[in-house]
Amino acid sequence: GLPARVRIHEVGARDGLQNEKGAVPTAVKAEFIHRLAAAGLTTIEATSFVHPKWVPQLADAEELFPQLADVDARLPVLVPNERGLDRALALGATRIAVFGSATETFASRNLNRTVAESLAMFEPVVARAKEGRAHVRGYLSMCFGDPWEGPVPVHQVVSVAKALLDLGCDELSLGDTIGVATPGHVQALLAALNEAGVTTDRIGVHFHDTYGQALSNTLAALQHGVTTVDASAGGLGGCPYAKSATGNLATEDLVWMLDGLGIETGVDLTALTATSVWMAEQLGRPSPSRTVRALSHK
Numbered sequence: 131g132l133p134a135r136v137r138i139h140e141v142g143a144r145d146g147l148q149n150e151k152g153a154v155p156t157a158v159k160a161e162f163i164h165r166l167a168a169a170g171l172t173t174i175e176a177t178s179f180v181h182p183k184w185v186p187q188l189a190d191a192e193e194l195f196p197q198l199a200d201v202d203a204r205l206p207v208l209v210p211n212e213r214g215l216d217r218a219l220a221l222g223a224t225r226i227a228v229f230g231s232a233t234e235t236f237a238s239r240n241l242n243r244t245v246a247e248s249l250a251m252f253e254p255v256v257a258r259a260k261e262g263r264a265h266v267r268g269y270l271s272m273c274f275g276d277p278w279e280g281p282v283p284v285h286q287v288v289s290v291a292k293a294l295l296d297l298g299c300d301e302l303s304l305g306d307t308i309g310v311a312t313p314g315h316v317q318a319l320l321a322a323l324n325e326a327g328v329t330t331d332r333i334g335v336h337f338h339d340t341y342g343q344a345l346s347n348t349l350a351a352l353q354h355g356v357t358t359v360d361a362s363a364g365g366l367g368g369c370p371y372a373k374s375a376t377g378n379l380a381t382e383d384l385v386w387m388l389d390g391l392g393i394e395t396g397v398d399l400t401a402l403t404a405t406s407v408w409m410a411e412q413l414g415r416p417s418p419s420r421t422v423r424a425l426s427h428k
């Protein structure tokens with residue numbers, strides 16, 4: 131069966147805006163996040179405390195985060211290392227995410243580390259975050275395919291997933307960073323994780339829509355018991371360090387499907403669509419989301 135309720139983990143302000151060519155003003159980011167919360171999103175990834183030269187689009191994290199003090203939502207932030215954790219904790223962040231890779235090539239390109247070295251880098255981050263009672267999400271990228279290495283074996287993903295949970299991560303987010311997954315592959319990976327002792331309640335899914343499979347993959351995950359789904363308002367997104375990573379699953383497309391299935395999200399689709407139309411004006415190009423286009427061209 132399908133779940134009665136899904137928690138949407140909104141990533142537009144982070145995964146979306148990290149990939150923009152031009153700089154988005156901090157005030158626009160702050161307004162975006164306020165509007166996402168007003169539309170009913172309860173978990174809104176706000177920014178990343180990564181090296182500003184690696185992701186200049188999010189170099190204003192120190193300026194942005196304090197402007198979100200009155201936002202009524204959980205505001206997780208990405209943190210790759212202790213330097214990033216220090217920056218996030220100094221601003222009062224209570225939810226962080228580390229981000230690992232199932233493949234060596236992406237670990238090297240995204241984190242300048244091997245998979246093992248990146249896990250060693252995360253170890254004190256997760257330990258200190260947990261000591262301070264912060265919630266820790268562990269992203270796992272390239273769970274299905276890698277632009278340099280091709281298809282990624284399921285056992286390789288399971289092994290890094292278990293390592294992230296062993297560090298103390300509260301939840302995992304399985305990333306199809308380049309959007310090559312198909313539903314059978316999704317179910318095979320979820321089954322292998324269950325077999326390895328990773329329960330579905332700790333698993334979220336993070337699909338990119340490169341081949342138009344993100345919703346089908348989401349439905350396959352829901353049928354398997356997953357209830358946490360990452361999505362990006364308006365379908366913004368990609369990853370600057372992953373060749374061929376296009377937009378994330380659009381939150382509007384997800385909400386349209388879940389509304390139709392009678393699955394609760396708490397999201398007001400009209401308010402969310404208006405937010406993405408406004409954001410598209412700020413960015414100077416239309417949203418790639420089919421639902422945003424359908425609902426805004428009446």
Ligand code: HMG
Pocket residue numbers: 145148178179180181182184185208210211213214215217229240241242269270271272305306307308336368369370371
């Ligand atoms: P590095 O060059 O190996 O860094 O980069 P380092 O540890 O050698 O440190 C070099 C200098 O950087 C030092 O300064 C550090 O203090 C400074 P110095 O002593 O030379 O003056 N530094 C920092 N400064 C500010 N904040 C920090 C920080 N860390 C070090 N946090 C590093 C290693 C991890 C820092 C770098 O590779 C990095 O920032 N990578 C981030 C890449 C990124 O954000 N990618 C996008 C997110 S992942 C994604 O999008 C996928 C996802 O959506 C899921 C999916 O779709 O698959 C999550």
Ligand code: MG
Pocket residue numbers: 145305307336368369378
């Ligand atoms: Mg992503």
